[in-house]
Amino acid sequence: MHAAQKEALEEHFGVKDWHGRSESGRRVIKEFQFEGSELKGWKLIKVKHAEQEGAKVIRSMWSHGDNTSEVLSVDVFVCGSVKAAHEAVLEALGNMQSGAIERKKEKSTPGDVAFGLANTLIVFARGNVTVLVRNAGPTIAPVGTIARDLDGQIQRRLESEK
Amino acid sequence: MIAIEAIKFNHNHNSATHDALNIRKRATEFVHVPEWRRFISVNPEDSPAAYAVAPTQGHRITIEVSLITDDPSAAFIEVRVENHVKARAVNFINGKTGYAAFELINPPVSHGHVGIWDMHWRWEYRLGPHHPWHHFDTTRHRMYVLLDVPTDPWEQTPYNAGNTQLPWTDVLDYACHWASGATSRDMAAALVTQHVYALGPAIMTYDCPGGGSSHYSWGNFDCTNFLDLLHGGIGNGIYVNCSDCATFVSSFADALGCDLWQSRMGYSFGLNELLAIGSNVWQTACGWGGFSYHEVAWEGACTANDDVYDACLRVDGDSDPTTAPHVALLPQDLRFGNPGDLLYRDRLATPAGRPTCNPQPGTRQRRVVI
Numbered sequence: 001m002h003a004a005q006k007e008a009l010e011e012h013f014g015v016k017d018w019h020g021r022s023e024s025g026r027r028v029i030k031e032f033q034f035e036g037s038e039l040k041g042w043k044l045i046k047v048k049h050a051e052q053e054g055a056k057v058i059r060s061m062w063s064h065g066d067n068t069s070e071v072l073s074v075d076v077f078v079c080g081s082v083k084a085a086h087e088a089v090l091e092a093l094g095n096m097q098s099g100a101i102e103r104k105k106e107k108s109t110p111g112d113v114a115f116g117l118a119n120t121l122i123v124f125a126r127g128n129v130t131v132l133v134r135n136a137g138p139t140i141a142p143v144g145t146i147a148r149d150l151d152g153q154i155q156r157r158l159e160s161e162k
Numbered sequence: 163m164i165a166i167e168a169i170k171f172n173h174n175h176n177s178a179t180h181d182a183l184n185i186r187k188r189a190t191e192f193v194h195v196p197e198w199r200r201f202i203s204v205n206p207e208d209s210p211a212a213y214a215v216a217p218t219q220g221h222r223i224t225i226e227v228s229l230i231t232d233d234p235s236a237a238f239i240e241v242r243v244e245n246h247v248k249a250r251a252v253n254f255i256n257g258k259t260g261y262a263a264f265e266l267i268n269p270p271v272s273h274g275h276v277g278i279w280d281m282h283w284r285w286e287y288r289l290g291p292h293h294p295w296h297h298f299d300t301t302r303h304r305m306y307v308l309l310d311v312p313t314d315p316w317e318q319t320p321y322n323a324g325n326t327q328l329p330w331t332d333v334l335d336y337a338c339h340w341a342s343g344a345t346s347r348d349m350a351a352a353l354v355t356q357h358v359y360a361l362g363p364a365i366m367t368y369d370c371p372g373g374g375s376s377h378y379s380w381g382n383f384d385c386t387n388f389l390d391l392l393h394g395g396i397g398n399g400i401y402v403n404c405s406d407c408a409t410f411v412s413s414f415a416d417a418l419g420c421d422l423w424q425s426r427m428g429y430s431f432g433l434n435e436l437l438a439i440g441s442n443v444w445q446t447a448c449g450w451g452g453f454s455y456h457e458v459a460w461e462g463a464c465t466a467n468d469d470v471y472d473a474c475l476r477v478d479g480d481s482d483p484t485t486a487p488h489v490a491l492l493p494q495d496l497r498f499g500n501p502g503d504l505l506y507r508d509r510l511a512t513p514a515g516r517p518t519c520n521p522q523p524g525t526r527q528r529r530v531v532i
Contacts, residue, residue: 002525005455008429012454045396052381061396073377073399097374097403099430099452120371134372136399 001094009093013103015086018113022082024127027161029154032078032129034060038153039146041065042072055079055088061136071137072146077130082112088130089113092123108144110151122147126154163232164239164287164298168196170226170261171211171303175321178311179221182211184321188332189386189532192323196228198301205302206280210331212306213271214419223269226261229254240290243283271307276344276418278335279305306334309350310419315383315528327531329417332389337414344418351415351422351459351471352494358410358473359439359492365391367440368474369401370448377401379409379424383529404457407439407474409529411459415471416528422471425464426525427498427507428455431515434483437476437490444488447475452515457525458493464523466498470506477509484512 001009009015036044042062050057056078064070079085093101093115104114104122111124111131119142123132131150133143171182172195186192187210198209213223229241231254241264242249248265270279281303286295311318317327340357344350362368369375377398378384384398388410391397402410405424412422433446433453447453462468472493477483479491481504491509499505501516511519 002426002522004522005426005429005525008454012430059398061399068396071396071399092375092380094455095376095380095403095405096372097453097455098448098450099454100450101373101454117371117373121373121375132375134369134375134377134399134401136377136396136401138400140371 001091005094006090009090013090013093013115015090019086020083022112022125022127024082024112024155024158027158028081028128029078029157029161032056032058032076034058034074034076039072039074039149042146045071052077053088053091054084055130063137064139064141067139069137070139070141071135072141072143073132073134073136074146074150075132077132079128079130081128082125085125085128085130086113089115089123089125092130092132108148110147114147116143119144124151126151127158129154164236165200165230166198166285166299166301167200167228167230167258169198169209169228169301169303170196171209172197173224173226173261173263178214178217178318180218180224182213183308183311184318184328185210185212185334186323186326186328186330188330188389189326192328193331196226198303203301206304207331209301209303210306211303212308212329212331212334213269214308214311215271215274216310216419218271223266223271224263225266227264228261229259231257239287241285241287242295243285244295246281246283247285270305273307274345275307276309276338276341276350277307278338278342279307281305304331306331306338308334308338308418309344309347312419313416313421315413315531316417330385330531333385333414333417336392337417340414341418347415347420348495350418351411351420354415354418355411355459355471355473355494356492358407358414359476361392362440366400366402368438368447369403370438372401374403374447374453375401376403376405379405379529381529382532383409383413385413385531402439402474404453404472404474407472408457408459411471411473412528413531415459422459422461423464423526423528424457425460425527426455426457426522427519428453428522429518430454431519432512433515434478434510434512435486435488436478436510439474444486456510456519460498460526464526465521466500466507469495469497471495472506477506479509483509
């Protein structure tokens with residue numbers, strides 16, 4: 001990311017308050033896969049694995065049952081460390097134009113840190129994993145519950161890495 | 163029986179002056195030479211060839227053709243395609259001619275503008291100058307005409323099946339159609355910009371629910387999924403942002419030989435009311451008030467003195483872009499400008515936002531196509 005943009009993002013999103021901190025300590029997940037049963041009521045349409053800036057990226061598209069107008073895009077970044085996962089959060093925020101995206105701090109917010117817009121977009125990091133949940137179809141679906149479900153699954157994985 | 167066995171359009175991989183360019187179909191499929199093969203090539207799209215106007219100007223365009231016969235008495239014959247392929251004599255040895263160079267007559271690239279031509283060639287032979295011509299075969303080909311050799315991210319070398327940055331005919335199908343008739347780079351880029359913007363709202367729309375996030379251009383350009391969306395598939399979904407649109411425009415225009423970059427401006431500035439792609443409501447993007455950044459297809463060094471092409475939004479083109487009424491203007495070949503110039507910057511950003519809506523030429527890039 002361009003240094004000037006990163007500087008602006010770091011200031012806007014109060015990076016000093018959260019960067020590098022995680023409730024998961026040093027535990028890390030090494031692999032992540034979608035098999036299709038992870039999001040209750042949602043059908044896995046396609047999944048693609050890639051590498052991006054040192055992270056293993058799993059890009060997936062889900063439809064609400066057979067309703068192809070209600071589609072979610074769920075991207076998971078398995079990074080080498082908590083710090084790298086938080087850099088991935090910044091990178092995601094650096095590819096969002098809206099000036100209205102805010103840090104989410106409600107009790108039920110997923111992840112060690114999360115940012116979102118209403119209930120239609122969320123990016124969060126839990127341990128060394130960053131997750132971006134977005135709408136991709138014309139019928140808008142709320143993303144909060146799905147993000148919390150995924151966060152729970154990641155937390156359980158991190159626990160099992162003890 | 164006399165028949166065409168194979169035709170090479172791209173017979174010299176190191177040159178674009180007398181023959182076709184190095185191309186592939188898509189990320190996963192190469193265009194093998196000879197492009198046309200007997201029994202295998204049926205439809206025009208089975209035999210694609212792309213030519214560039216600039217390097218071929220003033221040069222003869224040739225193809226290489228291999229003919230076969232099962233007539234042991236056949237030796238010398240003349241072969242042509244009336245109005246398309248200049249007649250020449252060929253010599254059969256053991257029923258084969260090997261590859262013989264033929265000159266094209268008035269090929270599409272000589273017209274000097276962008277387009278796609280499907281050619282139906284009716285091959286004829288005669289036994290000598292005083293004999294009548296006889297039809298013996300028909301071949302079909304698709305010819306793409308570009309203004310110049312495609313620029314980065316598209317490549318001509320290395321020429322092998324593993325180079326996914328060779329120009330894709332799946333991209334040229336759209337780019338040549340969108341910019342059909344263009345005789346200059348600016349005209350081609352403008353036409354591509356208009357057509358990308360016109361994809362909204364039927365095909366895609368600005369990503370209001372996702373905070374204006376990149377769905378096709380985060381990292382590389384996911385052209386495969388963009389093409390899937392254009393073909394009616396799900397792609398990466400219907401939402402796009404400015405980086406996506408800048409990448410669509412520059413990559414497709416650069417496939418025609420334009421020279422556009424993807425580059426950003428910013429950071430954090432207030433917006434005038436605009437029409438985001440897919441929307442007919444004048445408002446600051448999705449009602450947010452401001453952009454943290456914006457990205458466009460940009461010429462040259464991507465500075466205030468260079469022209470932009472923005473397929474993501476239409477700005478107010480009248481004498482006061484800060485208030486209604488609005489006159490919709492799609493920014494194409496429009497100078498970025500400085501505050502007060504009433505150019506792109508003033509039309510996009512509020513007076514208070516203009517000082518932080520600065521060109522960021524350090525972000526200039528051409529995303530790799532995947």
